[in-house]
Amino acid sequence: MTFGPEVLLERLDALETVDNNPDRYVIALSGGLDSTVLAHALSLARERHGKSLLAVHIDHQLHPESGRWSEYCRKLAEKLALEFVAETVSIDAGVGGLEAAARKARYAALARHMGDGDWLLSAHHRNDQAETLLLNLMRGSGPAGMAGIGLLTPFAAGWLVRPLIDVPRDALEAYAATQELRWVDDPSNQDLRFDRNFLRHDVLPALERRWTGVVERLARSAELAAEAATMLDELAASDLHAVGDRAARIDIAGLLGLTDARQRNLLRHAMRQAGIPVPGASRLATVLDSVLQAREDAQPLVRWQGAEVRRYRGKLYLLPPLGGQAWPPEGHPLADAPLALGPGMGSLRLARGADRGLSEAIVARGLHVRMRNGGEEIKPAGQGHTKKLKKLLQEEGIVPWMRERLPLIYAGDALVAVADLWIAAEAASGPGTAVCWDERPELH
Numbered sequence: 001m002t003f004g005p006e007v008l009l010e011r012l013d014a015l016e017t018v019d020n021n022p023d024r025y026v027i028a029l030s031g032g033l034d035s036t037v038l039a040h041a042l043s044l045a046r047e048r049h050g051k052s053l054l055a056v057h058i059d060h061q062l063h064p065e066s067g068r069w070s071e072y073c074r075k076l077a078e079k080l081a082l083e084f085v086a087e088t089v090s091i092d093a094g095v096g097g098l099e100a101a102a103r104k105a106r107y108a109a110l111a112r113h114m115g116d117g118d119w120l121l122s123a124h125h126r127n128d129q130a131e132t133l134l135l136n137l138m139r140g141s142g143p144a145g146m147a148g149i150g151l152l153t154p155f156a157a158g159w160l161v162r163p164l165i166d167v168p169r170d171a172l173e174a175y176a177a178t179q180e181l182r183w184v185d186d187p188s189n190q191d192l193r194f195d196r197n198f199l200r201h202d203v204l205p206a207l208e209r210r211w212t213g214v215v216e217r218l219a220r221s222a223e224l225a226a227e228a229a230t231m232l233d234e235l236a237a238s239d240l241h242a243v244g245d246r247a248a249r250i251d252i253a254g255l256l257g258l259t260d261a262r263q264r265n266l267l268r269h270a271m272r273q274a275g276i277p278v279p280g281a282s283r284l285a286t287v288l289d290s291v292l293q294a295r296e297d298a299q300p301l302v303r304w305q306g307a308e309v310r311r312y313r314g315k316l317y318l319l320p321p322l323g324g325q326a327w328p329p330e331g332h333p334l335a336d337a338p339l340a341l342g343p344g345m346g347s348l349r350l351a352r353g354a355d356r357g358l359s360e361a362i363v364a365r366g367l368h369v370r371m372r373n374g375g376e377e378i379k380p381a382g383q384g385h386t387k388k389l390k391k392l393l394q395e396e397g398i399v400p401w402m403r404e405r406l407p408l409i410y411a412g413d414a415l416v417a418v419a420d421l422w423i424a425a426e427a428a429s430g431p432g433t434a435v436c437w438d439e440r441p442e443l444h
Contacts (some may be wrong), residue, residue, distance in 0.1 A: 060230060232265050369409055
């Protein structure tokens with residue numbers, strides 16, 4: 001195929017909708033062939049697409065020449081009359097390897113330059129798609145992984161768009177030659193220690209010699225896998241609607257009524273919806289075996305990085321890691337400024353002038369937040385008897401793993417409120433000062 005600004009505009013126009021019509025394109029400009037071609041074609045088509053253009057270059061500091069590459073991108077942006085930003089990032093390759101760490105740092109930096117509704121344009125092309133499909137096959141991925149690189153994906157405050165994903169690399173090379181473009185060649189792209197480079201330089205050429213057009217065929221397979229993944233997501237969404245009142249809490253009896261394959265499909269979908277990482281097949285099997293099949297009164301726990309799965313009263317809970325922090329015996333003062341409770345636990349604040357809350361006299365004594373020690377009692381406003389807090393929490397159905405994490409509000413040695421759940425009768429007033437728990441984790 002032949003590539004040019006018209007081809008690029010056709011692909012971008014096809015993706016726009018009434019509700020997704022950006023005012024600005026943000027170009028991820030590495031300085032390599034692909035992003036140079038993308039930036040050049042966008043600049044030539046500026047009058048027709050009518051968008052503001054911002055080029056962002058990320059210097060990973062992984063090569064002695066990276067500063068020169070950043071300067072090349074600045075000069076290219078100046079020549080093409082593009083707004084330009086360069087940002088330097090530090091790479092921590094301790095977890096997940098160098099490639100994954102660089103990618104994470106790059107996208108985090110790019111996200112900082114995204115405005116509402118912006119499109120971040122990445123220059124991934126058909127050859128990249130073929131490489132990604134092969135990489136994911138080697139990792140044992142399912143349909144979602146085999147779908148490869150998405151065309152249009154939510155990202156930061158806008159969208160990540162890959163308008164060249166069905167354009168072969170040789171078409172980009174031909175365009176660059178016709179336009180007499182120059183670009184940066186990163187020597188690390190020749191390093192065969194990296195899996196993607198090994199596929200690009202050794203595996204794909206060998207496959208192409210055996211099966212002509214293999215890159216196009218692999219891209220087509222990725223499209224079919226994407227269709228299959230979409231249908232699996234639709235099935236999982238339907239199943240989740242039937243067995244869960246929210247993605248993070250699923251009815252176990254309903255889940256067990258599905259086939260094993262649909263159980264796994266639903267859990268993967270629910271984890272993505274709940275914002276926790278989806279584990280590999282073996283860890284998912286552990287969830288199905290040790291959590292779903294646990295006895296009714298058990299409280300099993302399965303953890304992996306970034307996630308926890310628990311069971312309580314016939315429900316399966318998909319959770320981020322529960323935070324918490326060490327509290328001094330006297331607790332922390334609670335005043336008008338929000339008090340952070342630790343990772344994943346939100347914050348407490350006071351809201352004066354509420355219809356019902358703590359009395360002015362109680363607030364004037366000074367409030368402190370403490371964690372549970374056991375044995376606490378409270379007579380909630382509107383109830384006739386003092387009760388053990390343990391009993392109240394059981395009656396309310398608070399999940400066991402949150403009971404020890406509930407913030408308790410004291411005035412001196414008197415327990416006057418339990419988080420935003422109960423106010424002590426002797427401390428209540430209407431109007432009064434309410435205790436608000438912002439970004440509260442799920443308690444039920």
